[in-house]
Amino acid sequence: MKLARVVGTVVATQKFPKYEGLKFLQVQPLDLEKQPRGLPFTAIDMVDAGEGDDVLVCLEGQSAVDAVGLGENPVDAVIMGVVDAVQFVPPRRDNPWTRG
């Protein structure tokens, strides 16, 4: 899963028939300090996320297809939830044995 921010929308009238009624949002992946990192991509919105919201995106195709729930259709990124808060323990730089 990835933490990302909604940065735009994609409108496509001529598309795969099963996509009818689905919303496509452009999302920009973020790192833990919520700074943009990596390239933006498109994800299907299942939770009505608005522009500028921080969201949780699932990138594994099979779970994305199940999340959309319309049976077998070509989906590889789905917005699973809107993020309210992020808490994490910063990596320990001082101890050489801890990883990351």
Place this chain on the structure above:
Amino acid sequence: MNVGRVAGNLVSTVKDPGLEGHRILLVRPLNGREKPFWALDAVGAGAGEVVLYCRQREASYAFHPDFVPCDACVVGIVDELDEVLP
């Protein structure tokens, strides 16, 4: 999924029977940093059009129930794209 531009097509006669009857298009991602790749066409996209594409194994679900061995396919033609990068 992501958005890209159709930049070419490919003709192959001797190929996997599952690919029979599908157009193979060259898609160049719009962000200009990912490499172009070949994708199967599921919506009849023309040359130069901005399209929405899907990668990974789920791309072959576009031709469900017949089994098409592909890892990328064009699933939509983009009319409008607004993107404000932070």
